[in-house]
Amino acid sequence: MNRPKRNEHNREKILQAGVELFNKNGYHGTGLKQILDACQVPKGSFYNYFESKEQFAVEVLAYHHQQEDEKWASRIDESEENQLEAMRKAIYLFIKDYETDPETACSLIPTLMGEIGNATDSFREIIRYSCEQIIDCIEEDFEKAQKTGCARNDLPPRQLAKMFWDMWQGALLRCKVEASTQPLRDLAETCYILLQPPGRADGK
Amino acid sequence: MNRPKRNEHNREKILQAGVELFNKNGYHGTGLKQILDACQVPKGSFYNYFESKEQFAVEVLAYHHQQEDEKWASRIDESEENQLEAMRKAIYLFIKDYETDPETACSLIPTLMGEIGNATDSFREIIRYSCEQIIDCIEEDFEKAQKTGCARNDLPPRQLAKMFWDMWQGALLRCKVEASTQPLRDLAETCYILLQPPGRADGK
Numbered sequence: 001m002n003r004p005k006r007n008e009h010n011r012e013k014i015l016q017a018g019v020e021l022f023n024k025n026g027y028h029g030t031g032l033k034q035i036l037d038a039c040q041v042p043k044g045s046f047y048n049y050f051e052s053k054e055q056f057a058v059e060v061l062a063y064h065h066q067q068e069d070e071k072w073a074s075r076i077d078e079s080e081e082n083q084l085e086a087m088r089k090a091i092y093l094f095i096k097d098y099e100t101d102p103e104t105a106c107s108l109i110p111t112l113m114g115e116i117g118n119a120t121d122s123f124r125e126i127i128r129y130s131c132e133q134i135i136d137c138i139e140e141d142f143e144k145a146q147k148t149g150c151a152r153n154d155l156p157p158r159q160l161a162k163m164f165w166d167m168w169q170g171a172l173l174r175c176k177v178e179a180s181t182q183p184l185r186d187l188a189e190t191c192y193i194l195l196q197p198p199g200r201a202d203g204k
Numbered sequence: 205m206n207r208p209k210r211n212e213h214n215r216e217k218i219l220q221a222g223v224e225l226f227n228k229n230g231y232h233g234t235g236l237k238q239i240l241d242a243c244q245v246p247k248g249s250f251y252n253y254f255e256s257k258e259q260f261a262v263e264v265l266a267y268h269h270q271q272e273d274e275k276w277a278s279r280i281d282e283s284e285e286n287q288l289e290a291m292r293k294a295i296y297l298f299i300k301d302y303e304t305d306p307e308t309a310c311s312l313i314p315t316l317m318g319e320i321g322n323a324t325d326s327f328r329e330i331i332r333y334s335c336e337q338i339i340d341c342i343e344e345d346f347e348k349a350q351k352t353g354c355a356r357n358d359l360p361p362r363q364l365a366k367m368f369w370d371m372w373q374g375a376l377l378r379c380k381v382e383a384s385t386q387p388l389r390d391l392a393e394t395c396y397i398l399l400q401p402p403g404r405a406d407g408k
Binding site for chain 2: 024025026027028029107110111112113114115116117118119124127128131154155159160162163165166167168169170171173174176177178179183186187189190193194198
């Protein structure tokens with residue numbers, strides 16, 4: 001059986017606690033003690049893995065971004081629907097995750113973007129990089145949707161990807177404040193209609 | 205001459221410092237001392253106006269929301285273009301403000317939504333209220349745009365307003381991280397195309 005090594009397992013446990021706590025309380029609102037308590041590791045052990053709270057936050061962002069990215073890509077790849085329909089269904093799978101376990105209802109990226117997005121060079125860089133990577137992925141999805149004729153092609157796929165990413169972040173923020181997944185449902189349905197090719201604006 | 209009273213003037217000065225500091229450093233990252241230093245008022249004077257830092261943040265949000273709302277509405281009312289074009293131009297006027305004075309490039313609402321949007325009932329309430337008010341305004345704009353035939357009418361104006369608001373917040377967050385107003389330009393141009401009535405998708 002291919003188990004993760006103990007060290008790697010501990011590291012992931014701390015990163016996962018970081019995702020949940022930063023998402024809930026923000027960066028400055030989360031103390032090191034809370035992180036250690038949440039994952040039951042001693043302070044010394046934390047500093048074996050991460051050199052500072054700032055470096056930890058950078059790695060939490062990279063870890064979270066990779067997880068979400070893989071989930072998004074595999075959900076679309078596994079779908080047998082057309083590309084635009086697959087994207088809509090992928091959003092509903094995220095909604096289902098959030099409703100099953102509200103702790104995963106994660107607005108980590110927009111939360112840290114707002115709070116520390118321009119605080120230091122390393123924050124700015126990791127956040128820019130994470131956004132760019134996600135927008136690259138979504139751009140590929142829209143390129144495929146346009147090539148297969150299921151999305152409008154009067155706007156470049158990059159432009160659609162940025163629009164989709166921006167809307168997603170705004171919707172995640174509304175989910176947090178409204179304590180509801182309705183904003184993500186709005187996103188799924190509105191995008192589906194707006195992105196239809198001309199003449200199919202009813203989504204059929 | 206109709207000058208604001210001295211008290212009101214001081215109160216506004218403190219609120220304005222709050223907008224700038226919370227926007228830059230977040231809620232937890234801004235100390236009371238920084239606020240007092242920025243607006244040169246003594247601590248006792250601060251507590252004459254606001255009972256706590258939390259109450260202050262609530263009033264900062266209400267103050268900022270009202271300012272932005274009035275600016276948006278008057279810019280659209282003053283325009284002689286059709287409604288959709290007026291909305292596009294209003295976004296460019298915000299961009300111009302931000303480029304003239306980068307301190308006003310304000311992502312206060314998405315910043316505080318992410319950091320403290322679900323922290324306490326009073327935060328949640330003021331943020332929900334601010335968002336609702338802005339979405340109400342934008343809904344009216346889209347209703348007018350649909351009635352005058354310059355926007356697509358296959359989606360309810362409320363749905364368009366939520367989409368527009370979400371995109372705007374995401375774009376403001378990218379502006380912060382990218383230190384550029386390009387994301388707002390993307391917003392203006394993408395929306396303008398996506399919201400054209402069918403058959404006018406070239407934006408002409």
